[in-house]
Amino acid sequence: MSVNTFDIELWAEACEKAARALENCEGHPDDLKFGYAMDEIDSLRALLYHMEGIACTKCAGVGSRAYGDTSTWMGGVGGQQITSGICDKCWGTGRSDRTGPNLRRICVGNYPEGS
Ligand SMILES: [Zn+2]
Numbered sequence: 001m002s003v004n005t006f007d008i009e010l011w012a013e014a015c016e017k018a019a020r021a022l023e024n025c026e027g028h029p030d031d032l033k034f035g036y037a038m039d040e041i042d043s044l045r046a047l048l049y050h051m052e053g054i055a056c057t058k059c060a061g062v063g064s065r066a067y068g069d070t071s072t073w074m075g076g077v078g079g080q081q082i083t084s085g086i087c088d089k090c091w092g093t094g095r096s097d098r099t100g101p102n103l104r105r106i107c108v109g110n111y112p113e114g115s
Pocket residue numbers: 056057058059060061062063064087088089090091092094095
């Protein structure tokens with residue numbers, strides 16, 4: 001599916017909204033600022049999903065997902081707390097046709113292909 005003019009206008013509007021949100025974070029504690037920024041970035045990813053119609057099946061196009069413990073995509077030993085982390089299927093793109101760098105493979109080395 002190609003991106004038409006209308007979609008590009010939507011995209012530009014979303015980017016402008018994200019920029020305004022970051023500007024409006026002036027004076028807030030850093031964690032709150034980060035939360036606002038991530039919300040806007042998630043909106044942009046959701047819009048990309050809407051435009052392209054190809055969402056990652058594991059994170060529904062968001063690019064991040066909830067993990068059952070604090071080790072997130074790294075696996076292994078982790079604390080018992082639901083933790084948000086980068087999606088380990090699309091690696092943050094939210095797309096099923098294009099993945100980001102596989103952090104597990106980069107960090108662990110010879111990780112099996114397709115994992
Ligand atoms: Zn994903």
